[in-house]
Amino acid sequence: MTDQPEFDYPKVYLYRRIVQAKLFIDRHYADKIDLDNISDEAYFSKFHFIRLFKTVYGKTPHQYLKATRIERAKQLLREGGAVSDACFAVGFDSLSSFSGLFKREVGQSASAYAAQHQRTKAQIAKTPLAFVPGCYAYQHGWLDENRNFEETDQ
């Protein structure tokens, strides 16, 4: 076994370009990027690039960009950010298009998603052990200092 072996497999250069394009989206999802920027990054024709990208990642670059923005918005909302702040921070121009896409993809509105996570956070702060399997809490010794669990007779 060797660390980080250098080796080539068929079409290695294609894989590297597709991966670089994906990482480009990961880094710049909040910027005004479009397919031309992304395929330029991969040095491909747009059509060929989209086909290869979808073969590797199961989504077109446009679908992947949207999914990345929504995932990041979910993270910001879980952290307590406002819906409008999350919308613009991940690269959307319009609150209505963000809200529509968020509801379609996540299955609930952005504000409902944020409220649900704030309720969960409050519950975790109040009774953290209710969110940990009892066997782990016991083994860690966390039950000793906490009264969130009923004691049972052995």
Added chain:
Amino acid sequence: MITRMTVTNIHVIDQDSAYDFYVNKLGFRLVDDIPMGPDTRWLTVSPPEQPDLQLVLFPVKVSKMFPKETAETLIALIRKGVFGCGVLTCNDIFATYEELKAKGVVFLKAPTKEFYGTEALFKDDSGNYFSLQPLNNFSNENNV
């Protein structure tokens, strides 16, 4: 009848570093990150398409669970790379290999054609290693 695995452990040496590795490099989803006192967290992650399996990033340190000698022995063995933690699957092993390598993941074996299919090996930030295989390694055609 046992029906599913829901929670399992990955013993790690440093939870902050493990969080960075599993969430930022491997792309796993954070499930819980709950403070449980000084220097202790309940930290669990899930593979992106398997939200009902929680991997506990379980810190090995001197505690009620691990007396000093046990903790030191276990840490030494993890660092040595003794523990294989299982097989992770992906759609495309070459793209996944290139992406993880670009993110700084250390591979012990590049994608290699074995009799059971194509496989790569990489290690986490503690020293645990995983097999990486494409999903089609597990199709029926390869098992007959």
